[in-house]
Amino acid sequence: MLAGPDAYTGAMNLMGPGGRQRNLASVLGLLHRNGPLSRAALTDATGLNRSTIADLVGELSRSGIVEERAPDPARRVGRPSPIVAIDPRVVAVAVNPEVDAITLAVVRLDQSIVLRERHEVPRAPAPEETARLIADRVAHWRANTIPDAVIVGIGLAVPGLVRASDGLVRDAPHLHWRDTPLRELVEDAAGLPTRVGNDASLGAMAEHLFGAARDVGDVVYLNGGASGIGGGLIIGGIPVGGADGYAGEFGQNRPGIADEGDRRATGGVLEDEVSRARLLDAVGLDSADEPTLAAAVAAAVAGDDPDDPIRCEVERQRRILATALGNAVNVLNPSVVVLGGFLATLAEVDVDDLRDRVRGQAMSASTETLELRSACLAEDRLLIGAAELAFAGILADPALPTGAEDAERDLVSGAAPSSP
């Protein structure tokens, strides 16, 4: 594009993300987080002018990112306002590779999950294998399952340390991945913009946006899984990665252990002391899903034998967990702590008691308004979090091309989707 001396090149405003982009993002963000809203509601929420909202919605609609529906059967006086909703065709691919399986999903920008596939693998999958599987499945879906979808990108939730800047998996011990350029691998294989994140951090983001900590600005999230304890932080409404994206590794912390008799592991590392394996051991099971474990724990605690070994182990783990949470609360002053996995099981034995214990270990002021909650998105959590990574781009700058415009244009002109 040659720009003559008098041509106004426009388009690129060097001011950076400002003005228009910002407003588009705020409208789209509202729809993304809150679900469908009337134009009137958008006007209210953004504080923008009616005409401006009309214009913004028009632009998003023309880009194929949102669609307008007839107003709800109005229950109020006045002219009914059309409902603006996210176009269901805008989706992301979410992937969660684990030791025993790779889970893939297609997640809509409106946060609903279109499809989910679990591919069992005999042993920990190699990165290349994972990339290939993703590419295959994406191609297959595009051709068959969701031909009219616009896939804006791929998000991966990896159980391990991930460098945020370039999607390099530094160390995922259970997958035996070390310094794996996963983002590059997947991007090359599937030909779609790809982002990689730590599973627990993405879980935190999902719980913050759509789960137990919805609309809460300062959240500490801790998840207890079979392989350890991971976590994530939301501070001031923003997911925290730290300098390299490794933030949130509560599992490696060494909390104080008040009673030396409570110590089981030599290092005093949280995830060695508070662990699902020890809990299973006490319960006398080799493996169990979370409800089974929870039931066994609940039964032991409900019994009246104060020396019940299950009960003792639960109490021991709760004591140490309380100290770890107290430390986190002192430093971060969150308003909600969300617990997932077996940590939720541990907490639910008696949430109020655990809260009191945390209060005993942290400053009173910080714990006054503190709430402990159990995570609530279950198996969708990581997929929603991973999708969120893929959506980050379009949410930050909805004007950026994603392919949705083309689909829209094709639709409008009645032509077949452009694929040479």
Place this chain on the structure above:
Amino acid sequence: MLAGPDAYTGAMNLMGPGGRQRNLASVLGLLHRNGPLSRAALTDATGLNRSTIADLVGELSRSGIVEERAPDPARRVGRPSPIVAIDPRVVAVAVNPEVDAITLAVVRLDQSIVLRERHEVPRAPAPEETARLIADRVAHWRANTIPDAVIVGIGLAVPGLVRASDGLVRDAPHLHWRDTPLRELVEDAAGLPTRVGNDASLGAMAEHLFGAARDVGDVVYLNGGASGIGGGLIIGGIPVGGADGYAGEFGQNRPGIADEGDRRATGGVLEDEVSRARLLDAVGLDSADEPTLAAAVAAAVAGDDPDDPIRCEVERQRRILATALGNAVNVLNPSVVVLGGFLATLAEVDVDDLRDRVRGQAMSASTETLELRSACLAEDRLLIGAAELAFAGILADPALPTGAEDAERDLVSGAAPSSP
């Protein structure tokens, strides 16, 4: 203000802080953080157009917030660019009440300290006393010392828990203040916009902006004082307060203590185990300033007696400190940890060794790029932090009236400052 049917009420853009305000703030922020810059440098740094920078600087200049100087004797080819600097008349009042004294200062928006006064008090000052002193001194300065200064507000650094939302001092144990509406008290007494913050958090902000962690986005700051250990966080370049503003209280944490023999206090609270008092005790002094203490510690460590009690105590505290730092690093993945007060003394015994110890206690990836640094702003730190609090308003929205315009107008018109 009546707005006729065709009057453009303008001024308030419901878009919130956008466009103009943003650009003014970014120019002013650059000057505030970097010191004087040429207009060309501003153009570069902001990415804005030359003409836009001219306009913005013009507006700031007309408001009396910045001034333009003749270009530096140019050393480069091309037309020299005028230097834009912050007007030295724009100041804030910074206050740091302590048990034995109240320190007040007048700090320029360019971060230089115009004057500092230390008012010794026989016993912990009452809040009302503090407010009255501030009001008196401000009145005095206005009349005598700095008649042409424009005081944009008052910032207080309080050693205790401060609720960020309303400047309520929840608990400042050494001052015996509890649930004291300090912001209100000072605002009423002095008639100036007032902000209150925790001393350590403000120290963190100062070190981040102008000190040891300058230009570093993710910082953990820990300060060891006579009364305990306080701290502050900078995450993604933003000072972190948490839900209520109490974040950063590392001193109340309970880190793991690997060797039970290292335990001195029953609770295992960091600031009971790692404390200046215990260090002084080991050194055999009743009280000492930091250099004296540091010298004694250095001497003991330099000696070749491995059983030297000072050396042992230092090593013990370093072991526990390392665990506490490891915990913080795991959770926050900062790129720099800044240590102040006696914690700097402890660290400086052997910084590399302490770093290695932290590495041993935290995940390797997070500590790869980790740096431990000593704080460097000394006694100015809290005052600069407090002033920053007072400047927050003008920095966020330079267009907001501060009184600087009036001073400028008076100056230009040659009239005496308006004071009825």
Place this chain on the structure above:
DNA sequence: GCGGATTAGTTTGCGAAGACCACAAACTAC
């Protein structure tokens, strides 16, 4: 069921703000 009240979409014009351009100014290097 009809007119007023209410709420919200639509259209039009305006003003703010920043980008680009052409030109002038000020300096260095040769």
Place this chain on the structure above:
DNA sequence: GTAGTTTGTGGTCTTCGCAAACTAATCCGC
């Protein structure tokens, strides 16, 4: 001095959001 470079300046143009006036669609009271 002249050429080349960098930067300030002023004018024009585009974008974007707002206000105002109008219109549309609903509810409500009588």
